[in-house]
Every structure is written in C-alpha cells, then in structure tokens.
Amino acid sequence: MYVGAHESASGGPYTAVERALDDECEALQLFTKNNNRWTQRMWTEEEAAQFRQHYAKSGLKGVMSHSAYLINLCSKTAKTVEKSKVALADELTRCAMLGIPYLVLHPGSHTGQGEEAGLRLIAENLERVYETEEDGQWQDVTLLFENTAGQGTCLGWRFEHLADLFERVFDPTRFGVCFDTCHAHAAGYDLTERESYEAVWQEFDAIVGLDHLKAFHLNDSKKPLGSRVDRHELLGEGEVGLDAFRFLVNDDRFADIPAVVETPPLESGEDSFAEMVALLKGLRA
Ligand SMILES: [Zn+2]
Ligand SMILES: [Zn+2]
Numbered sequence: 186m187y188v189g190a191h192e193s194a195s196g197g198p199y200t201a202v203e204r205a206l207d208d209e210c211e212a213l214q215l216f217t218k219n220n221n222r223w224t225q226r227m228w229t230e231e232e233a234a235q236f237r238q239h240y241a242k243s244g245l246k247g248v249m250s251h252s253a254y255l256i257n258l259c260s261k262t263a264k265t266v267e268k269s270k271v272a273l274a275d276e277l278t279r280c281a282m283l284g285i286p287y288l289v290l291h292p293g294s295h296t297g298q299g300e301e302a303g304l305r306l307i308a309e310n311l312e313r314v315y316e317t318e319e320d321g322q323w324q325d326v327t328l329l330f331e332n333t334a335g336q337g338t339c340l341g342w343r344f345e346h347l348a349d350l351f352e353r354v355f356d357p358t359r360f361g362v363c364f365d366t367c368h369a370h371a372a373g374y375d376l377t378e379r380e381s382y383e384a385v386w387q388e389f390d391a392i393v394g395l396d397h398l399k400a401f402h403l404n405d406s407k408k409p410l411g412s413r414v415d416r417h418e419l420l421g422e423g424e425v426g427l428d429a430f431r432f433l434v435n436d437d438r439f440a441d442i443p444a445v446v447e448t449p450p451l452e453s454g455e456d457s458f459a460e461m462v463a464l465l466k467g468l469r470a
Contacts, residue, residue, distance in 0.1 A: 190458035212443035247443025249287035292341035308353035334371035334415035367404035401444035
C-alpha cells in the first residue's frame with residue numbers, strides 16, 4: 186500500500202506534489218479545482234505540464250483527485266443535476282490534462298426519491314456525461330465511487346449500492362471503488378478485529394469484487410460503528426483504531442494501491458499529514 190495524504194493545491198496543482206514530498210508521502214490526493222464551487226477557469230496547458238513534470242520527478246507512486254462536494258447526479262432538483270453533469274465532465278478533463286488516473290466521486294444523495302431511483306439516475310446521468318467525451322479524452326481516467334457513511338439520503342454506504350452501480354453503468358471498466366475506512370465503519374462494516382476485518386473483505390469481494398478496488402481513504406472515525414455519521418478522526422484516536430490500519434498496510438491484496446489520509450488537524454492546529462503518514466509507515470511489519 187502506498188500511503189499519503191490529501192494535500193492542498195493552493196498556489197496551483199503542482200504545489201500539492203511539493204507538500205506531499207514535505208510530508209514524506211508515497212501517494213497523493215488533491216482537488217483539481219475549488220471543491221465548493223461549480224465553476225473555475227480551466228488550467229492552461231502550461232500549468233498542467235508543470236504538474237505532470239513535478240509528479241513525474243517526485244517518486245510518488247499514486248495520485249488521485251477528489252471531485253467537488255457539490256456534484257449530485259441523483260438530486261431531485263433538475264438544475265443541480267444539470268450543473269453536476271457539467272462539473273463532472275470538467276473534472277474528468279482536468280484529471281486527463283494533469284495525467285491523474287483516478288477521480289473520486291461520492292455516488293450521490295437521492296434527496297427523497299428512494300435508493301432504487303437514485304442509483305438508476307446516477308448510472309443514467311453518468312452515461313449522459315460520457316456522451317460528451319471528445320475523442321476518448323478521458324480514457325486514461327477511472328472514476329472511483331467512494332463508499333459513504335450513509336448520512337441522510339447518501340447512496341454508496343452499502344456494498345450492494347456499489348455493486349448495483351457497476352451493474353447499471355454503460356461501461357464498468359471505466360469505474361472503480363475508493364474505500365474510505367471512516368465511512369465503512371460509520372456504515373456498520375467492522376474492520377477493528379482480525380476476524381471481522383476478514384469478513385468485511387469477503388463480503389466486499391462477494392458483492393462488489395476486489396478487482397474494482399483502486400484506492401483507499403484511511404481515516405479513523407469519531408462516531409461509532411453503524412452510526413451513519415461521517416466525522417473523520419486522527420488514526421488510532423477514533424472508533425476504528427490502529428489494528429485496522431495495521432491489517433490494511435500489511436495486506437498483500439492492497440500492496441499496489443494508493444491510500445491517503447483525510448484526517449483533521451492536530452491539537453496544535455497544525456495539519457496532521459506528516460504524522461499520519463509516518464504512523465502508517467510505522468505499522469508495516
Ligand atoms: Zn473519503
Ligand atoms: Zn468523510
């Protein structure tokens with residue numbers, strides 16, 4: 186497992202590579218645009234090349250982008266869905282320009298329409314988005330569905346939701362899964378002990394398929410198992426606990442997979458990423 190962090194790209198995408206190196210990361214996640222805005226000017230070819238060059242020289246072993254939180258392909262508000270389709274296409278283009286192979290997406294919130302309708306709308310609207318692809322421009326970018334904590338009407342908290350999406354999408358080879366440990370815990374998947382850890386992965390493999398798993402978010406959880414509330418905690422200081430992270434970093438099935446922390450700041454107010462990356466490396470057998 187290649188461990189790293191979600192780094193700020195403030196100052197341009199290439200600066201996230203510099204921050205990752207400062208924190209001794211092996212993998213990196215960044216936002217390729219402001220995550221709370223619908224639109225932003227596209228990167229110039231020069232800015233994109235600057236990122237690609239920094240990344241190529243960095244020695245980092247994996248990189249992913251996280252899409253904007255506003256995107257919801259199964260909202261009951263038509264205007265939100267229309268904006269989401271445009272925004273997702275824009276993010277795929279940014280990843281392609283920057284040479285980033287993975288774009289993480291929260292599947293969506295059905296906002297009262299029901300799970301079945303929500304999952305169908307996500308798959309349908311993904312097809313609408315990919316119909317706007319020009320000349321295979323996104324072919325080197327895999328869109329990763331992130332498992333969620335299941336807050337409100339969020340979809341993707343049950344493995345069955347993820348499996349359903351793979352069944353419905355127009356081309357499953359263009360999609361994968363990013364597994365968030367905090368979200369899984371909040372959704373009721375218990376990684377805390379060896380036996381339950383193995384059972385979770387057996388269940389994931391049987392329902393979704395381990396071959397779809399392309400990335401991890403390694404976060405501890407402030408909230409208990411099955412709480413369906415998404416609150417990230419420093420690794421080892423929450424309800425997931427260090428054993429789960431020890432199992433993960435030493436699991437041969439995940440040896441070549443990028444894994445990033447999205448942990449809150451330290452008590453001092455400083456960001457926690459260097460400490461968390463060092464901690465994960467220290468768990469290796
Ligand atoms: Zn996450
Ligand atoms: Zn979260």
